[in-house]
Amino acid sequence: MTDSTKEWPLYEIFIRAKSGLDHKHVGSLHATDARMALEHARDLYTRRQEGVSIWAVRSADIVASDPADADAFFEPARDKVYRHPTFYEIPDEVKTL
Amino acid sequence: MYTQGFDSLGKDCLRDEAQDAAALESRFQSRVDAEEKIEAKDWMPEAYRRTLIRQISQHAHSEIVGMLPEGNWITRAPSLLRKAILIAKVQDEGGHGAYLYSATETLGVSRDQLVEQLLEGKAKYSSIFNYPTPTWADVGAIGWLVDGAAIMNQIPLCRCSYGPYARAMVRICKEESFHQRQGYEIMLRLARGTDSQRAMAQAALDRWWWPSLMMFGPSDSESRHSAQSMRWKIKRFSNDELRQKFVDTTVPQADFLGLKVPDPELRWDDNAGHYRFGPIDWNEFEQVLQGHGPCNRERLEARRRAQDEGRWVRDAASAWAAKREAEGKTRAA
Numbered sequence: 001m002t003d004s005t006k007e008w009p010l011y012e013i014f015i016r017a018k019s020g021l022d023h024k025h026v027g028s029l030h031a032t033d034a035r036m037a038l039e040h041a042r043d044l045y046t047r048r049q050e051g052v053s054i055w056a057v058r059s060a061d062i063v064a065s066d067p068a069d070a071d072a073f074f075e076p077a078r079d080k081v082y083r084h085p086t087f088y089e090i091p092d093e094v095k096t097l
Numbered sequence: 098m099y100t101q102g103f104d105s106l107g108k109d110c111l112r113d114e115a116q117d118a119a120a121l122e123s124r125f126q127s128r129v130d131a132e133e134k135i136e137a138k139d140w141m142p143e144a145y146r147r148t149l150i151r152q153i154s155q156h157a158h159s160e161i162v163g164m165l166p167e168g169n170w171i172t173r174a175p176s177l178l179r180k181a182i183l184i185a186k187v188q189d190e191g192g193h194g195a196y197l198y199s200a201t202e203t204l205g206v207s208r209d210q211l212v213e214q215l216l217e218g219k220a221k222y223s224s225i226f227n228y229p230t231p232t233w234a235d236v237g238a239i240g241w242l243v244d245g246a247a248i249m250n251q252i253p254l255c256r257c258s259y260g261p262y263a264r265a266m267v268r269i270c271k272e273e274s275f276h277q278r279q280g281y282e283i284m285l286r287l288a289r290g291t292d293s294q295r296a297m298a299q300a301a302l303d304r305w306w307w308p309s310l311m312m313f314g315p316s317d318s319e320s321r322h323s324a325q326s327m328r329w330k331i332k333r334f335s336n337d338e339l340r341q342k343f344v345d346t347t348v349p350q351a352d353f354l355g356l357k358v359p360d361p362e363l364r365w366d367d368n369a370g371h372y373r374f375g376p377i378d379w380n381e382f383e384q385v386l387q388g389h390g391p392c393n394r395e396r397l398e399a400r401r402r403a404q405d406e407g408r409w410v411r412d413a414a415s416a417w418a419a420k421r422e423a424e425g426k427t428r429a430a
C-alpha cells in the first residue's frame with residue numbers, strides 16, 4: 001500500500017478545443033493514476049464544453065529545455081534569415097511566387 | 098511549460114548564482130518593464146518568488162474557503178434551478194482554487210504544504226469569507242458584490258508579469274461574470290418581490306457593502322506591499338483606485354434595484370466624476386484578518402473536517418492506484 005501522506009503525482013493537462021485544432025496546455029492537477037487525471041481534468045478544465053479531447057501527461061515524464069540556456073540553445077537559427085521567403089528579392093512583374 | 102516537476106535538467110541554474118546578482122536582477126526588471134512574461138523556470142529575485150507564493154496561495158485559499166458561505170445554501174435554495182446554479186458556482190470556486198494552487202506550485206512550493214498552511218491557520222485568505230450568510234438574499238449579495246469586487250481586482254491580474262498566474266486569471270475571469278450576473282438576478286428578483294423580500298435584499302446589502310469595500314485591502318497609504326508589486330507588474334492598480342472603480346460601478350446598480358447603499362456620506366461628486374464615500378472601519382478589517390471575524394473559527398473547522406472526513410477516500414484512491422500498478426508490473430514480468 002502506498003503511503004497516504006505522499007503527495008499524488010502531478011499531471012500536465014492538454015485540451016483539444018475542437019477537432020482540427022492542436023491539443024493545448026491548460027494547466028496541471030494531482031491524481032493517483034491516469035484515469036483519475038482524465039476525470040479530474042474533465043471536471044476542472046471542461047465544465048463549459050471547452051474540449052473534445054484531453055491528454056494527461058505525468059509532469060515528471062516531460063523533458064524540457066532550460067530557459068537559462070535558451071540563448072545558446074536556439075542560437076543556430078538566429079542568423080539563417082535565408083530560411084524565410086522574404087529574404088529573396090523577386091521583381092514585382094513576376095506573379096504568383 | 099508549467100511545472101516544477103521536471104527539475105532534472107535545471108541543475109545549470111546553480112551557475113547563475115555565481116553571476117552578479119545585481120546584473121540578473123536588472124535584466125529581470127528590464128524584461129518586466131518590456132512587458133515580457135516571466136515563466137516558471139526563469140530566473141527571478143527571491144523576493145518576487147516569495148511575494149507571488151504569498152499572493153497566489155492566499156488567493157487560492159480564498160477561493161476554497163469562499164465555497165463555504167454559499168455552500169451553506171445549496172440544500173435550501175428556493176428552486177431546483179437555483180440549486181443547480183449554486184452548485185455550479187460553488188464548483189467553479191473550487192476549480193479556481195485548483196487553478197491557483199497549480200500556479201503556486203510552479204514556484205516551487207508543494208500542494209500539501211499549501212493546504213497544511215491553511216488548515217493550521219497560518220495562511221491568510223480574504224476577510225470577506227468570514228461573514229455569515231443568514232438568508233437567501235446573502236447568496237445574491239455575494240454574487241453581485243463579492244464576485245463584483247473580485248472581478249475588479251482580477252481583471253488587471255490577467256496581465257500580471259508572472260505567466261502561470263496570468264493564465265490562471267484569464268480562465269477565472271471568464272467564469273466570474275456568470276457568478277456576478279446570477280447574484281444580481283437574485284437581488285433583482287427579490288427587489289421586485291414582496292415587501293419582506295425587498296427588506297431581505299436590503300438587509301443583505303447592508304451586511305455586505307462595507308466588507309466588500311474592505312476586500313480591496315488597506316488604503317494606499319497603509320499598504321505595505323503595493324509599490325514593489327507595481328514595479329514588478331504583479332499589481333497594475335492601487336487598492337484605492339480599484340475600490341473607487343467598484344463604488345462608481347456598483348452604486349448605480351443598487352439604485353436600479355431600488356436599494357439603499359448603507360453609507361450616509363455617499364454622494365456623487367460632479368467635479369471629480371466619482372462617488373465620494375464615508376470612512377471604512379479598518380479596525381473591523383484588522384479584527385477579521387486577525388481571526389476574530391464572525392465566522393473565522395467555523396470556516397477553518399469546516400475545512401479541517403472536510404480534510405479529515407475525506408481522508409478515507411484519498412487513501413482508497415492511493416491504494417487502488419498502487420494495486421493497479423503492482424498488477425501491471427506482474428503482468429509485464
